Amino acid sequence: MALIISEPQTRKLIDMSTALKCVDKMFHDRAAGKVRSVPRRRLKGSEKQLNMMAAWHADYDLICLRAYAGASNTVTFYNGRTGQIQAIINMRYLSSLRTGAATGIAAKYLAPSNAKTLGVIGPGWQATFQVEAIAHACPIERVVVWGRTPKRRKAFIKQMSKIVKADWREVSSVSEVEAESDILVVSTDSAIPVAHGARLKEEVLVASIGANAAVKHEVSIDLIRHMNYIVTDDLPTARIDSGDLIAACEFGILRWDSIVPLDRIVGHGAPQPRPKRILFQSNGIADEDLAVGRYVLEQAKRKRLKMRRVPEI
Numbered sequence: 454m455a456l457i458i459s460e461p462q463t464r465k466l467i468d469m470s471t472a473l474k475c476v477d478k479m480f481h482d483r484a485a486g487k488v489r490s491v492p493r494r495r496l497k498g499s500e501k502q503l504n505m506m507a508a509w510h511a512d513y514d515l516i517c518l519r520a521y522a523g524a525s526n527t528v529t530f531y532n533g534r535t536g537q538i539q540a541i542i543n544m545r546y547l548s549s550l551r552t553g554a555a556t557g558i559a560a561k562y563l564a565p566s567n568a569k570t571l572g573v574i575g576p577g578w579q580a581t582f583q584v585e586a587i588a589h590a591c592p593i594e595r596v597v598v599w600g601r602t603p604k605r606r607k608a609f610i611k612q613m614s615k616i617v618k619a620d621w622r623e624v625s626s627v628s629e630v631e632a633e634s635d636i637l638v639v640s641t642d643s644a645i646p647v648a649h650g651a652r653l654k655e656e657v658l659v660a661s662i663g664a665n666a667a668v669k670h671e672v673s674i675d676l677i678r679h680m681n682y683i684v685t686d687d688l689p690t691a692r693i694d695s696g697d698l699i700a701a702c703e704f705g706i707l708r709w710d711s712i713v714p715l716d717r718i719v720g721h722g723a724p725q726p727r728p729k730r731i732l733f734q735s736n737g738i739a740d741e742d743l744a745v746g747r748y749v750l751e752q753a754k755r756k757r758l759k760m761r762r763v764p765e766i
Contacts, residue, residue, distance in 0.1 A: 484720025553582025572634030
């Protein structure tokens, strides 16, 4: 019997604080060798593209298949022993929630000590989750925001200032954000670098969220050149999808064997002393989908939520 869980239901069953705990545990489990995954693959149709990735967790014996194309965005859970479908979950909200949570975990382990100022480049839908996650992980007191459209900047600040209590301010240039940030989030859909790093602080964590395809670019090669430490959520996925890291390796600025998977940091700790300038490249991986999706499924069962039940697919 497969359960169908809708997006409105997922919003009621998990919040950012819980998502951070789920994703943190998942990275610990990756470090312990309990998780196997398949990097994202893409299949182009006549107009839309199907994106697919998968993960399996040994403790639960659950296989998670994440697939999205256009407005369709789902996770399907299979029993690892029988192959039976356990649930199909709408991931529109959860995929953004877990992406924010992954950055929150990176900030928890890699942000400069006593980081107070968060900078945001790209005040869109995904940035709302980034800000909330980092504010849970670090004692943020100030948030500075830059986006190409002043109206969008103002709307973002108006919305998020109700969620995250801090001193909010919009700025007129990327360089202003760079100069003020202890943690800098770049959350765009850009094909050319937006952040160049010329005015970054001596100690900073830069989190790049949107460059999760080979053709996308958010941070420049110059910015990467000045990083002391590069971390990503999944190295096999980064080799396929991290446009900025791919470019840096092709130009000889970076080597793949020097990039550190986040689960190593979560499981074994960050290097000491802390590298001064750190880049976290987020790709969004099925392991994270499995972490939050499984929690939602268990909560839906525990609370006996009214769900559609499909006897056979």
